[in-house]
Amino acid sequence: MAPRKEKGDKESKDKGEDANTVKALKEMHERKEIEGRVAGKQIVYHALQDAPSDSTPSQLATLDSELTTLRAQIASTKQCEKLLRAELAAFSARVPTDELRGMVSRLEREREEVLGRVGPLRDGRVATRVVSAEEQERVDGEWRVWRGRVVGRKRICKDMWERCSEVLPEGIKKKEELWESLGLEGRL
Structure with missing residues (x-):
């Protein structure tokens, strides 16, 4: 014996919704908003369609020729647009x-x-002092020495930074964030 269905079952709800849908479709059919046809025990509803046009072959030929001329106009208009865009780009490149x-x-x-x-x-x-060749050479030599020290220190700093930033602390995802959080100046 099949179990008895209760009023709260889904199937009974669907039947109520189906009845509302059928009622709405019948009302729309009576108002001539949609078309309905009987097919066996069912009624099939569909949208209203315009009757087929009574165009003659001469009218169709006229429409075809008009369509061809419009397509040609579109092609020429697109070509003109392309030329105008190129001209606009050329004008935009010039300084006013x-x-x-x-x-x-x-x-x-x-x-x-x-x-x-x-x-x-x-x-x-303004009184200017002439720098002798020996003094210029001495200054250049000192400059080369200090430049070498700077390059060496940069290399040492870079190596130390690479080792220090291999493992980043919690909450810091990038080396740049760590650099900024430590208050270091300069570039990485």
């Missing part, structure tokens, strides 16, 4: 005249400023 004038005036001001600073040196109004 006002901008050029501003750049020139800024450069002229900078030039005057530099000439104002160099003028006293050229005129001899």
Whole structure:
């Protein structure tokens, strides 16, 4: 014996929903919003469709020729658009005249400023000391020594940093974050 179904079962709910759907479809059919046809014990509903057009072959030929001319117009319009885009890109690459004038005036001001600073040196109004060849050589030698020390220290710093940052502390995902959290200056 099959178990008795209760009112709360899903099938009984579906039947109520189906009844509402059928009722809504019948009302739409009566208002001529949709079409309904009987197929055996069922009614099949479908959307209303326009009747087939009574176009003559001459009308179809006219539409075909119009379609062909429109396609040709589209192709020529696309070609024109392509040319206009290229022209626009060329114009965009050029610097506007006002901008050029501003750049020139800024450069002229900078030039005057530099000439104002160099003028006293050229005129001899500022006492300058001539550096001898021996002194220049001595300074260059010291510079090379210190440059070598800087390069060596950079290498040592880099090696130490690589070893220190092999294992990062919790909460820090990148070496750059560790560098910043330690308050170190310069580049990695």
